[in-house]
Amino acid sequence: MSHNSNDTGHDHTNREKENVNSRRAFFKNFGLAGAVAAVGGAAIYSGYKYEESKPGHDMVKVLTSDNRIVEVPKDQIKDVRVDTDQLQKQGREGLKGHRFVMVIDLAKCRNARKCISACQGAHHLRPYEYHINTLVMQESEHTAPYFMPKPCQHCDNPPCVAVCPVDATFKRQDGIVLIDNERCIGCRFCIAACPYSARLFHWEEPLMAESDKGKPYNIELNIPQRKGTITKCLFSSDRLREGKLPYCVSACPNGVYYFGDENQDAVTNGTTKETFRLSELLRVNAGYQLMPELGTKPRVYYLPPKNRLFEFKEEKDPVQETT
């Protein structure tokens, strides 16, 4: 150790010399490399310009949105990406200033099943996968049976949302309860919590899994559906955004469904397109909610099946057989 420390003075000057040399060499090399890069860059750029101006590009015919056929170079085509973040954001927030509400008139339902097939078509469900269940109800032995369509009740105090461990199912400001299939882990707590059995689990690969592959996920439509996740009635929130009535409501041929905004005190019948005061409709017809004693505060009201328009038929009616 002590021997080394005696030699330090000589070592130091030598190293300094080397350092100076290497610094000079570095600047020299840097200048050269810079010049080479500039020349090379210019050459590549002019080559690119030349390539671009050449007419013999691979051209593709494209139909524009205003119905013109134009030619564009193949390598310049970019895929249009739908802003999925925006879809998620608007889907989570909901429509401002609205509180959507549905009224189902049991007197008019004859189990035509048009609501169900419209819903299944929109959300890519199989014929045995229901967002709306139609139940055959009979209060007691001597009372007349009737049909009761039962979608998700979109409760104001939703037990399903409270139990979700991953914030996949949520309630929006306009009252709609939605499910995010991309967050859902398939634990099915919500199915267990829902007193209305409104939720459905994809045990098998969804109906249009192949053709929906790669589509941007729309949280307001639940498309593409996902195996191992939950799906449920969405009050057709994608249609509501456009100011249109839900799929089921406008598909009903018998005027069973009314849909509207509680804030505006109005509901519109999906069949006749006639608009009524919500408060008056519920008061005059003695509207009720399903299991209000649970404190779930449903957003779906029922009108009792008095003066039914159709005879109850236990056997399959022809409409049902064709759907």
Next chain:
Amino acid sequence: MIKRYFSLLLIVLISLRLSAQVWVVPAENETRKSPFAFDDASRKAGSDLYYTNCKSCHGEPGKNNAIPLVPPPPDMASAKMQGNSDGAMQYKLISGRGPMPSFKNTLSATDLWRVISFVRSFNPSYKQEIASASAAAGTSAQNVKIVLSWLKETNQVQASISGVKDKVNQPLAGAEVKLFAKRYFGYLLVDEPRTTDALGKAVFNFPKDLPGDSTGYVQLVASLTNDVAFGETKADTSLVIGVPTYRPPLTEKRAMWNVVSKAPIWLLLSYTIAVFGAWGFIIYVLLQIRAIYRAGGRKEND
């Protein structure tokens, strides 16, 4: 064999029973005629209306692909359908029956005739009869204008209607007006339809409890029932006559189901206390172990 005959008989009986359910059209409606001649424009507009409103049940005309309802919706090109007079078709569109909905509120009077015009294009032998001009002249007018105003004292809405009649701009008497309030999915009929007086004015009672927007604005729409004679005129006015309504978003309150930042205070508190308590206990135990270790080390050094 007997069973087969029996089922055949049953089918015949059922079809007889169905055909017996004739849709009776009042004589007054039966003879109604379109006030305008059916042309390519009306057929084109009617075709669009047909495909959006009727096709889902009646199918495409001439293809017999209606859906099997009871009673079956007839095909547009069928003899049964074309056997109706123009007036009968209009009556059936307005009134509806069973599964056939009424289009009274969905289609305007002009649109109804446009649909009929489209349906008639599938009948090569059809010769149109137009409603006599004299009947229409008495009630028709051009450049019809509707002005809406609010009568504050009585909480009524007044519609003043004027139009060019006999080349003079004058108030229109005897025109039936409907007043609607625009809602998110449709138009709410505010009051019964009223007929204008000699001064061309009609007054509607406005409900006291109809919600408007946050400042009380309600968008009012008035239209004339007889849009065939007066043209498709609409007034679209926003007046401050509703109850100012602001309801907070449903996600604003703290609740068990809401997002973390909107969770109930007691839940946030008890959760925080529980987490800090558990970690605090673990850290306390670790510190104690360290203290014991150190105490042991000191003893060894001594």
